[in-house]
Amino acid sequence: MISITVTALVFGVIFLAELPDKTALAGLVLGTRYRASYVFAGVAAAFLLHVVLAVAAGSVLNLLPQQIVHALTGVLFLGGAAVLLLKKGEEEEEVKKPADQSFWKVAGTGFMLILVAEFGDLTQIMTANLAARYDDPVSVGLGAVLGLWAVAGLGIVGGKALMKRVPLRLITQIAALLMLALGVWSLWEAVRG
Numbered sequence: 447m448i449s450i451t452v453t454a455l456v457f458g459v460i461f462l463a464e465l466p467d468k469t470a471l472a473g474l475v476l477g478t479r480y481r482a483s484y485v486f487a488g489v490a491a492a493f494l495l496h497v498v499l500a501v502a503a504g505s506v507l508n509l510l511p512q513q514i515v516h517a518l519t520g521v522l523f524l525g526g527a528a529v530l531l532l533k534k535g536e537e538e539e540e541v542k543k544p545a546d547q548s549f550w551k552v553a554g555t556g557f558m559l560i561l562v563a564e565f566g567d568l569t570q571i572m573t574a575n576l577a578a579r580y581d582d583p584v585s586v587g588l589g590a591v592l593g594l595w596a597v598a599g600l601g602i603v604g605g606k607a608l609m610k611r612v613p614l615r616l617i618t619q620i621a622a623l624l625m626l627a628l629g630v631w632s633l634w635e636a637v638r639g
Contacts, residue, residue: 449585456576456589457596459624464569464597472559473601480552482602486595487549488556489602493594495561500570501587504577516636519575523629527622529568560598569594579632 476485507515564570573590577583 448588449580449582452580452582452585453589453592456573456580456586457593459576459628460569460572460590460593461596462620462624463572464594465600467567467569467597472563473556473598476552476556476559477602480547480555484547484549484552485556485602486598488553488558489560489598490595491553492557492560492564493598494591496564496567496570497573497587497590497594500573500590501577501583504574504579504586505581505583507574507578513636515578516632519579520629520632520634520636522571522575523632524626527626527629531619531622579628 473485473489476489507518510518569590573586576590577586580586
């Protein structure tokens with residue numbers, strides 16, 4: 447059974463954490479050069495693979511005693527908040543344009559770009575933490591995938607317009623505050639345990 451609360455919480459945390467990430471900018475660049483639906487198909491497939499791997503890793507963490515899991519996830523969330531707050535602005539990376547703009551070439555380019563860029567990324571680590579924290583892999587996976595897909599869609603279709611209206615620094619600070627709150631809550635549960 448899917449928990450709407452867990453799914454919504456994970457969606458919000460992952461969405462806010464991914465917005466200031468370089469992959470949102472890469473999606474924006476790909477979306478301006480290629481057919482948006484082709485780019486999204488490749489990017490969405492790569493994010494799905496990353497979430498499956500992260501949820502599996504988080505589920506393995508659940509084999510540990512709950513007090514250790516809460517302490518570990520608390521520390522990792524606090525670390526994630528620190529990374530977001532200390533992160534410098536990232537520059538757009540140059541994406542090479544394939545000569546062939548067929549579905550498989552464009553989707554493959556988007557897939558490979560995200561597969562490589564997101565491996566071990568903050569949102570993948572956060573997804574594993576959330577999977578360990580909530581012991582609800584389906585709800586966490588669904589929330590994470592939808593959050594990542596929403597950012598990818600925004601980046602591909604309208605990233606420039608969003609960034610003109612909402613300062614990237616504000617989005618980063620909100621994501622960091624959410625992670626800070628989750629970290630403190632997890633540590634409190636570990637101590638209370």
